[in-house]
Amino acid sequence: MAMATSKATQSSRVARQWVDDQVSLEPIRNETVAVLGYGIQGNAQANNLRDSGINVIVGLRKGKSYEQAVKDGHDVRSVSDAVKAADIIMVLIPDMEQARVYKEEIEPYLKDGKALCFAHGAAIHWRWIVPPNGVDVFMVAPKAPGQRLRELYLENFGTPALVAVEQDATGRAWDRCLAVAKGIGCTRAGVIETTFKEEVETDWFGEQVNLCGGAHSLILAAFETLIEAGYRPEVAYFECLHELKLIVDLIQRYGITGMYARVSETARYGGLTRGPYVIDASVKARMKEVLKDIQEGRFAEEWVSIYKKEGKNAFEKYMRALEEHEIEKVGKRIRSMIWRE
Known part of the structure; x- marks a missing residue:
């Protein structure tokens, strides 16, 4: 490979x-x-x-x-x-x-x-x-x-x-x-x-490609891969979603290398070698397309146009699709075990 x-x-x-x-x-x-x-x-x-x-x-x-x-x-x-x-x-x-x-x-x-x-x-x-x-x-x-x-x-x-x-x-x-x-x-x-330009362009880019859009898409793809291979949804949920916070907390506090220094040797080797294979140059190329849409104002025009027509309903169809996904259904059960409110 x-x-x-x-x-x-x-x-x-x-x-x-x-x-x-x-x-x-x-x-x-x-x-x-x-x-x-x-x-x-x-x-x-x-x-x-x-x-x-x-x-x-x-x-x-x-x-x-x-x-x-x-x-x-x-x-x-x-x-x-x-x-x-x-x-x-x-x-x-x-x-x-x-x-x-x-x-x-x-x-x-x-x-x-x-x-x-x-x-x-x-x-x-x-x-x-x-x-x-x-x-x-x-x-x-x-x-x-x-x-x-x-x-x-x-x-x-x-x-x-x-x-x-x-x-x-x-x-x-x-x-x-x-x-x-x-x-x-x-x-x-x-x-x-x-600058105002730098802040908005980088903010929207981060939201779309990794913080919100990229993260949720990566989680769903990983979860679906395990489910389609026959693994239990509860186990897939823990491995693909629940433990993500633990890793992000380590990265936020210690940086990426600091995170790798604090996980198992198997996780370290597997992550360092397979991560760039999954998120490869083709993904980066599409990220550049997303950034270009932001920089040249196309995303802003699209968002304003959609909002004028649909208001806060602009993203409801996407939210409904997510709510119906198996990861959200199993997630509700798992979260009720963990978070007592």
């Missing part, structure tokens, strides 16, 4: 990085920050900023999130009223809703000197939103779900983040950007410079 090999090239560009003692909250100490949205990320960022001593208001429509924000002690207003009162507007609503909300409830109340802060680069990079010239535009993108961002903040630590400035209208955009990153706790771990 011929084994595939690969060679990665190292980028010569070194990104700027900042840690907590290099950053000050003073640039936003006397400013009002409006957090628009109170989902998992909005909830965490609003609470972290408030606990850092920043003046926070939350912009929401009436509903469960509104009630929760009030219960959490926030000054909660309509989106437009929050924008009117704020110096910095943090847009933490879903990507596909941002353009409409911006047009209807943000843009009419923007004035020179205000700032727009995003947690993801899509709306600005793909020009779903085009801010006026007099407004700062920057991004603070925590590299963890909101729940983890909040947990680590309460433990006096933080999650890393990517930061970028797209438009520096005031000459203070970087100071404001880094102050927001400090306020939500990210500089405790460290923040790294990027």
Whole structure:
């Protein structure tokens, strides 16, 4: 069996990085920050900023999130009223809703000197939103779900983040950007410079080819291979899905070589020799096709078009197919043995 090999090239560009003692909250100490949205990320960022001593208001429509924000002690207003009162507007609503909300409830109340802060680069990079010239535009993108961002903040630590400035209208955009990153706790771990373009293209690529799409497709293919060979589904589930978290945890903490140093010699040899055979040059070639679709805007156009027609139902047929797959049925039984809630 011929084994595939690969060679990665190292980028010569070194990104700027900042840690907590290099950053000050003073640039936003006397400013009002409006957090628009109170989902998992909005909830965490609003609470972290408030606990850092920043003046926070939350912009929401009436509903469960509104009630929760009030219960959490926030000054909660309509989106437009929050924008009117704020110096910095943090847009933490879903990507596909941002353009409409911006047009209807943000843009009419923007004035020179205000700032727009995003947690993801899509709306600005793909020009779903085009801010006026007099407004700062920057991004603070925590590299963890909101729940983890909040947990680590309460433990006096933080999650890393990517930061970028797209438009520096005031000459203070970087100071404001880094102050927001400090306020939500990210500089405790460290923040790294990027661009809106780089963040969105790499984020979507990772989601599609390995973190979500690639991982789930690899799991299903491995599970199906064992089932089709006559192995019990419960055993296949453990080997192809359940134990994946154990390996990912090792990789996250110790790196890939550190993971291999902590598994059995058989797993080490088998993984090192067979892994590149399964995920070979043909897979990498298709990854490049996916990346090109993202870079050239085709995926963005497709997603916007589908969302306009179908809204949140755009992925329901795919979800239903997954729910009906045997791995999900056996998984429910296995998970009920492990997770007692």
